[in-house]
Amino acid sequence: MTRTRKTGLIFFPAFDWAISPTHPEREERLLYTQDQVFEEGLLDFDNIIEYKPGLATVEDINRVHICVPDARSVITESHLISAGGAITAADKVLSGEVDNAFALVRPPGHHAMLVVHGARGFCNINIEAVMIGYIRKHYGAKRIAVIDTDCHHGDGTQDIFWNDPNTLCLSIHQDGRTLYPGTGFHEEFGGPNAMGATINIPLPPRTSEDGFLYILEHAIQPIINDFKPDLIINSAGQDNHYTDPITNMRFTAQGYAMLNERLKPDIAVLEGGYSIEGALPYVNVGIILAMAGLDFSHVKEPDYNPTSLRESDDLKRTIEREAEQIYKLWKNRDALREKAVGQAKYVKRRKRIYYDTDGISEQQEETVRVCSDCGGLVMIDSIADTGNRIYAVILSAGACPECRHDGEEFFALTNPGRYQHVYFQDRDQDIFRVK
Amino acid sequence: MILGIDVGGTHTDAVLIEDFQVKRKTKVLTNEANLLDSLLAVTTELFRDEDPQRLERVVLSTTISTNAVVQSKIDRVGMLIVSGPGLSPTDLPIQRDVHFLSGAVNHRGVETASIDPEEVGRTAGGLQREGIRHVGIVGKFSTRNPQQEFQIRDLINDHLRHVSLGHRMSGHLNFPRRIATTYLNAAIWERYQKFVKQILYFVKEQGITVPLYILKADGGAFDINRSVDFPVQTILSGPAASIMGILSMVDCAEDAIALDIGGTTTDIAIFADGVPLLEPFGVHIEGHKTLIRGLRTRSIGVGGDSRVQFSDGGLTIGPEREGPAAAFGGPFPTPTDAMIVLGLTDIGDAGKATAAIQPIAAAMNVSLDAAARAIFDQTCEKIVHHVRAFIEEINNEPVYTIHELLEGKVLKPTAMYIVGGPAEPMSTRLGEMMGCPASLPRNAEVANAVGAALARTTAEMTILADTERRILTIAEEGLQLTVSPRFTLAEAIAIAKERLRERALDMGAKERDLEIEVIECQEFNMVREYYTAGKNIRVKVQVKPGLISTLR
Numbered sequence: 001m002t003r004t005r006k007t008g009l010i011f012f013p014a015f016d017w018a019i020s021p022t023h024p025e026r027e028e029r030l031l032y033t034q035d036q037v038f039e040e041g042l043l044d045f046d047n048i049i050e051y052k053p054g055l056a057t058v059e060d061i062n063r064v065h066i067c068v069p070d071a072r073s074v075i076t077e078s079h080l081i082s083a084g085g086a087i088t089a090a091d092k093v094l095s096g097e098v099d100n101a102f103a104l105v106r107p108p109g110h111h112a113m114l115v116v117h118g119a120r121g122f123c124n125i126n127i128e129a130v131m132i133g134y135i136r137k138h139y140g141a142k143r144i145a146v147i148d149t150d151c152h153h154g155d156g157t158q159d160i161f162w163n164d165p166n167t168l169c170l171s172i173h174q175d176g177r178t179l180y181p182g183t184g185f186h187e188e189f190g191g192p193n194a195m196g197a198t199i200n201i202p203l204p205p206r207t208s209e210d211g212f213l214y215i216l217e218h219a220i221q222p223i224i225n226d227f228k229p230d231l232i233i234n235s236a237g238q239d240n241h242y243t244d245p246i247t248n249m250r251f252t253a254q255g256y257a258m259l260n261e262r263l264k265p266d267i268a269v270l271e272g273g274y275s276i277e278g279a280l281p282y283v284n285v286g287i288i289l290a291m292a293g294l295d296f297s298h299v300k301e302p303d304y305n306p307t308s309l310r311e312s313d314d315l316k317r318t319i320e321r322e323a324e325q326i327y328k329l330w331k332n333r334d335a336l337r338e339k340a341v342g343q344a345k346y347v348k349r350r351k352r353i354y355y356d357t358d359g360i361s362e363q364q365e366e367t368v369r370v371c372s373d374c375g376g377l378v379m380i381d382s383i384a385d386t387g388n389r390i391y392a393v394i395l396s397a398g399a400c401p402e403c404r405h406d407g408e409e410f411f412a413l414t415n416p417g418r419y420q421h422v423y424f425q426d427r428d429q430d431i432f433r434v435k
Numbered sequence: 436m437i438l439g440i441d442v443g444g445t446h447t448d449a450v451l452i453e454d455f456q457v458k459r460k461t462k463v464l465t466n467e468a469n470l471l472d473s474l475l476a477v478t479t480e481l482f483r484d485e486d487p488q489r490l491e492r493v494v495l496s497t498t499i500s501t502n503a504v505v506q507s508k509i510d511r512v513g514m515l516i517v518s519g520p521g522l523s524p525t526d527l528p529i530q531r532d533v534h535f536l537s538g539a540v541n542h543r544g545v546e547t548a549s550i551d552p553e554e555v556g557r558t559a560g561g562l563q564r565e566g567i568r569h570v571g572i573v574g575k576f577s578t579r580n581p582q583q584e585f586q587i588r589d590l591i592n593d594h595l596r597h598v599s600l601g602h603r604m605s606g607h608l609n610f611p612r613r614i615a616t617t618y619l620n621a622a623i624w625e626r627y628q629k630f631v632k633q634i635l636y637f638v639k640e641q642g643i644t645v646p647l648y649i650l651k652a653d654g655g656a657f658d659i660n661r662s663v664d665f666p667v668q669t670i671l672s673g674p675a676a677s678i679m680g681i682l683s684m685v686d687c688a689e690d691a692i693a694l695d696i697g698g699t700t701t702d703i704a705i706f707a708d709g710v711p712l713l714e715p716f717g718v719h720i721e722g723h724k725t726l727i728r729g730l731r732t733r734s735i736g737v738g739g740d741s742r743v744q745f746s747d748g749g750l751t752i753g754p755e756r757e758g759p760a761a762a763f764g765g766p767f768p769t770p771t772d773a774m775i776v777l778g779l780t781d782i783g784d785a786g787k788a789t790a791a792i793q794p795i796a797a798a799m800n801v802s803l804d805a806a807a808r809a810i811f812d813q814t815c816e817k818i819v820h821h822v823r824a825f826i827e828e829i830n831n832e833p834v835y836t837i838h839e840l841l842e843g844k845v846l847k848p849t850a851m852y853i854v855g856g857p858a859e860p861m862s863t864r865l866g867e868m869m870g871c872p873a874s875l876p877r878n879a880e881v882a883n884a885v886g887a888a889l890a891r892t893t894a895e896m897t898i899l900a901d902t903e904r905r906i907l908t909i910a911e912e913g914l915q916l917t918v919s920p921r922f923t924l925a926e927a928i929a930i931a932k933e934r935l936r937e938r939a940l941d942m943g944a945k946e947r948d949l950e951i952e953v954i955e956c957q958e959f960n961m962v963r964e965y966y967t968a969g970k971n972i973r974v975k976v977q978v979k980p981g982l983i984s985t986l987r
Contacts, residue, residue: 298523
């Protein structure tokens with residue numbers, strides 16, 4: 001059973017951690033997945049190598065998040081392990097020990113945004129983003145594409161890399177008008193210096209195998225080919241499955257495996273997916289086999305019936321139109337930037353963020369220095385109904401001298417006063433300061 | 436008085452033990468063609484002035500099963516597989532005479548597709564036409580629900596000599612390994628049961644009427660009558676015998692390393708708090724990955740007779756052995772020759788040893804002594820390197836809870852026990868390099884036979900209780916019981932311990948040796964639609980590998 005492609009598997013089901021006893025994000029979530037992975041004997045294949053997750057550090061978190069008041073108080077050990085598992089996956093791939101890797105870990109992270117006042121969408125810290133920060137620190141600047149195939153919009157990852165032209169955040173999800181978090185529309189297209197580096201593909205409820213694979217072929221892959229990433233990361237949520245209890249899609253284990261086989265991610269990281277018996281065991285086995293280049297054609301849910309899951313002709317046409325629109329949008333990204341930014345030197349936007357898991361409301365004002373040489377300088381004024389108010393100055397990776405100069409000056413001039421803390425996050429030189 | 440016999444590939448060793456002391460020991464060459472000859476030779480020798488009537492028990496460790504597999508002296512086996520969804524059939528381990536049948540059971544033990552009796556009938560007819568009389572039946576997740584394996588057995592059983600059922604092999608989840616294990620069990624059954632018949636006849640002839648035990652790969656012994664249906668468990672019992680022997684000769688309650696340094700290879704085993712470690716899933720044999728519970732050992736290609744070469748400015752030790760040491764007439768220099776030159780041992784012909792090392796010293800452009808020292812050090816270093824890597828591998832084994840990840844046990848050996856030919860000359864240096872004291876157990880040359888003699892009966896039991904479905908499954912027994920919706924983890928543990936006790940006694944254990952421990956216990960709330968629908972309780976218990984009582 002020797003294969004040419006080596007796949008790393010970081011499996012950490014955290015059997016002793018839950019948000020609350022009956023929460024979807026509970027101890028039982030990966031229990032049947034573990035059963036299926038063990039019973040299929042996947043770890044006995046010579047080209048599937050299991051690794052213990054490492055532990056992420058507070059420094060790893062501070063590279064991509066502004067945690068209020070600090071990282072330690074918004075996380076538990078479980079978050080350090082799941083982010084650490086993603087980092088282990090990256091290390092194994094980038095050191096060449098394996099060809100690709102799957103971090104099958106929990107808790108998930110893709111709803112955690114740049115500023116963290118608490119948990120939202122079952123996420124505290126964004127494990128892919130922490131991993132990307134780590135990759136850039138230890139393996140140099142990279143163009144990275146994050147393809148988020150979770151059923152929910154990957155709004156956290158989008159927020160963290162909103163102004164980063166070197167990170168493509170492409171999220172494919174159930175239409176935000178019908179599902180949490182209610183965002184992820186075409187007009188969310190990246191910050192003034194990174195337009196087109198955020199792409200959202202909302203899909204109608206009941207999209208199934210054909211629809212997902214059509215979008216992959218006609219929108220996602222062409223965009224990736226244009227973007228030319230050094231690394232492809234898949235935020236591999238599994239809640240598009242037809243049995244998922246909190247969504248309305250009709251994707252399947254076969255579909256997930258085919259998607260993975262065609263997308264060929266270097267690193268896949270588990271996100272959501274709460275059909276813990278009917279979907280996860282099969283979807284995860286399908287993904288692992290696909291990554292390892294093994295035959296997944298027999299991986300099917302016991303009640304799999306492709307005929308009953310097929311999309312209507314109407315739905316098909318909607319999806320075809322969607323793919324066409326998206327690719328046109330992407331092609332027009334430079335013109336759109338001209339139109340949106342114009343001659344402005346700074347661009348402001350206001351956001352309201354709701355932390356559903358912790359019941360916190362946040363209001364944010366983001367100011368971005370328009371810059372044609374780098375991702376620019378970002379300043380955030382954030383107030384939450386916990387009473388915490390903070391100010392953060394963020395320099396993007398590859399920051400130009402002017403943005404750097406201005407950023408350092410803003411940080412020097414801003415004093416705590418009405419802010420609980422003032423943060424300086426230099427993603428270029430890996431400096432994090434708080435006052 | 437206890438008689439322990441280890442029939443090895445080269446030698447058959449036997450000991451008589453009284454009051455936990457080796458009273459007599461003997462060693463003869465094994466007659467591969469007729470193992471009974473070897474047994475007769477050692478027993479005759481041992482009982483020359485002893486009364487067989489004073490025996491309390493006899494334990495035998497034998498290569499019969501291992502050799503059957505290694506030498507392919509096996510029967511053709513028809514494999515009836517209920518695969519269900521998942522891995523492709525072409526990726527499963529056994530390919531010849533395999534028949535895939537309808538049916539499926541899922542991870543919770545729920546039947547998701549049923550058996551087709553007509554299909555089973557047709558397949559059975561095919562087996563009969565092919566003259567296949569040994570069959571293995573294996574279902575995916577059959578340890579969670581054995582019913583489909585039973586159904587198939589009941590439909591085909593007429594004309595067959597033997598049927599091995601997958602769920603009986605082990606409680607572990609691993610379908611490909613279950614297939615391989617079941618296959619091997621059925622393939623060697625005929626030969627093994629013939630052997631058991633001969634042995635029983637032989638001991639009767641010898642006037643021995645006490646219980647006769649066979650050693651398993653996990654270093655535990657079980658009643659020979661109970662072994663007949665599970666010959667696969669007796670594969671690779673030889674290395675286990677040596678490890679149990681070392682355990683009996685030292686006073687070990689800490690983390691420790693055991694080394695058996697032979698001519699060709701060195702075998703490494705690890706004790707955690709004085710208990711030998713088991714393979715996480717099962718042993719490997721001849722390319723088969725199995726679910727056979729076995730002691731965890733690592734064999735490396737370096738020993739006293741390893742060929743030593745100097746080329747491209749570097750020394751290499753092993754992994755090949757081209758004959759005995761030069762001091763004993765072998766063709767090439769070996770670590771043993773280096774030890775003779777260094778005066779660490781006075782075996783063999785020192786002149787021949789010197790003559791063999793001399794060219795290496797010349798090539799290295801150093802003195803004879805310096806060359807011998809370099810060879811010796813590098814041999815020790817190579818062993819230490821592998822020991823360290825083995826320990827690190829064990830310490831890096833994945834775990835699945837935050838508690839284990841942050842506070843799990845980390846092996847830190849504080850003692851090292853060495854047996855084998857070069858044990859004495861190498862022990863001091865190995866101890867220095869490993870940073871822990873090395874010692875040489877007494878009677879080490881018959882450690883294997885002593886280990887067999889003193890091994891206790893071991894067993895394992897895996898329980899899954901699903902209170903939503905109100906079913907408790909005992910994997911290894913193929914038993915399903917009804918439980919109440921309020922069934923608890925404590926009750927599951929109590930049942931597991933009691934059933935294990937019965938099982939172990941049935942396998943020949945003595946009540947006083949039943950050191951039972953819980954090795955896994957987990958309880959999950961099963962939540963459906965935001966309400967707790969039941970509990971999923973998982974318990975695994977074992978009789979710890981160890982020695983019969985009063986000797987720890």
